[in-house]
Each structure stands twice: as C-alpha cells, then as structure tokens.
Amino acid sequence: MLQRVQTIWLFFATAAIFSLFLFPYLQTFNPDGSAKSLKVTGVHESVGGQIVQTEAFIGLTIATVILGLIPFIAIFLFKNRKKQMMLCYASIISILGFSFWLVQTAKVALGGITLQSENYGLGVIMPSLAVFFVVLALRGIRRDEKLIKSADRLR
Numbered sequence: 001m002l003q004r005v006q007t008i009w010l011f012f013a014t015a016a017i018f019s020l021f022l023f024p025y026l027q028t029f030n031p032d033g034s035a036k037s038l039k040v041t042g043v044h045e046s047v048g049g050q051i052v053q054t055e056a057f058i059g060l061t062i063a064t065v066i067l068g069l070i071p072f073i074a075i076f077l078f079k080n081r082k083k084q085m086m087l088c089y090a091s092i093i094s095i096l097g098f099s100f101w102l103v104q105t106a107k108v109a110l111g112g113i114t115l116q117s118e119n120y121g122l123g124v125i126m127p128s129l130a131v132f133f134v135v136l137a138l139r140g141i142r143r144d145e146k147l148i149k150s151a152d153r154l155r
Contacts, residue, residue, distance in 0.1 A: 004078065004140060004144065005140045006084075006136075006137040006138075006139075006140035006141050006144070007075050007078070009133045009134070009136040009137035009140065010071040010072070010074050010075045010088075010133070010134070010137045011071075011072070011075065012133040013071040013091070013130040013131075013133035013134045013137065014068050014069075014071045014072045014130075016126045016127075016129045016130040016133060017064060017067050017068035017071070017095070017126065017127070017130050018064075018068045019123070019126050020039070020040045020064055020123050020126050020127075021039065021040060021041060021064065023039070023121055023122040023123040023126065024037035024038055024039045024044070024121040024122075024123055025038055025039065025040075025102060025106070025120070025121050025122075025123030025124045025126075026038040026106050026110070026119055026120060026121060026123075026124070027119055027120075027121050028110065028113055028119055034046045034047070036110075037121065038105075038106055038109055038110070038121075039123065040057060040060045040061055040064045040102075040123075041053065041056065041057060041060075041061050042054070042055050042056040042057045042061075043055040043057075043109050055109065057105060060101065060102070060105060063098060063101070064098075067091070067094055067095060067098055070087060070090065070091045070094065071087075071088070071091050071130070071133075071134060071137070073087065074087040074088055074091065074137075081141055081144060081145050081148075084141055085138060085141050085142070085145075088134050088137055088138050088141070089138075091134050092131055092134050092135070095127050095130055095131050095134070096127075096131070098127060099127045099128075102127070
C-alpha cells in the first residue's frame with residue numbers, strides 16, 4: 001500500500017538526493033574575492049558579478065538522477081517487499097559509493113586547496129540524510145513483513 005510510512009521515508013530520500021542539484025556541497029573563496037562552488041552539475045564561479053558554470057560534471061549529474069530514482073521506484077514495489085528491501089540495500093550502497101565519488105571529484109576540481117569547516121555546503125549532508133531515510137524505510141518494510149508473517153501464522 002502506498003499509504004505506509006516507508007513511502008514517506010523513501011520519498012524523503014529521493015528529495016534529499018535531488019536536492020543536490022540545488023545546494024552546493026563545497027564553496028571556496030579565492031584570494032581575489034571570487035567565489036567558487038561545487039554542485040553535482042559542475043563547478044560554478046563568480047565571474048564579473050554573475051555566476052557561471054565553468055566546468056560540467058556530466059557523469060555526476062547522470063548518476064544523481066539515477067540515484068534519486070532508485071528510492072522513488074522502490075515506493076511502487078510495495079507488493080513485493082523482498083524486492084523493495086533489496087532495492088533499498090542497493091540504494092544505500094550506491095549512495096555510499098556516490099559520496100566517495102563526490103569527494104574524489106572535489107579533490108580534482110579544487111586541486112591543492114585545504115578545506116575549512118566553513119567551506120562545506122548544505123549538499124554535503126544530503127547523501128547521509130538520504131541513507132538515514134532509506135534505513136528508516138527499511139525498518140518500516142521489515143515491520144510490515146513481520147506483520148504479514150504473523151497474520152499468516154494465525155490462519
């Protein structure tokens with residue numbers, strides 16, 4: 001059923017992943033005063049008072065869309081809870097790998113700049129928040145599975 005609590009958690013996980021398009025995960029300020037921010041779409045820099053995308057991350061953009069669709073697809077697999085759980089586990093592993101990819105991309109894009117805590121944007125916490133939401137959804141799916149098995153024992 002779509003009105004279960006795991007639907008909400010999976011939707012929040014999807015929203016957290018897609019919010020990476022809105023929020024940068026790293027922001028730096030160059031000595032000349034220009035700002036540079038990293039999003040999953042690419043490197044955005046302040047040039048002449050306007051924000052311009054200077055480098056594109058097409059692979060990250062495609063991976064973010066696919067990664068955001070995995071929990072969304074899992075919402076509609078409510079009739080097959082085992083497949084829904086496997087998709088959730090795959091989503092968690094994929095998000096962790098994606099986070100590693102974000103870090104490696106940031107290292108390449110920023111070069112040798114050392115980062116401070118004020119350089120991290122809101123996008124840094126979104127993958128871990130998505131993992132948290134998927135874990136809560138898994139908890140709800142397991143609870144439903146347990147309820148169905150106990151009802152089958154009573155018959």
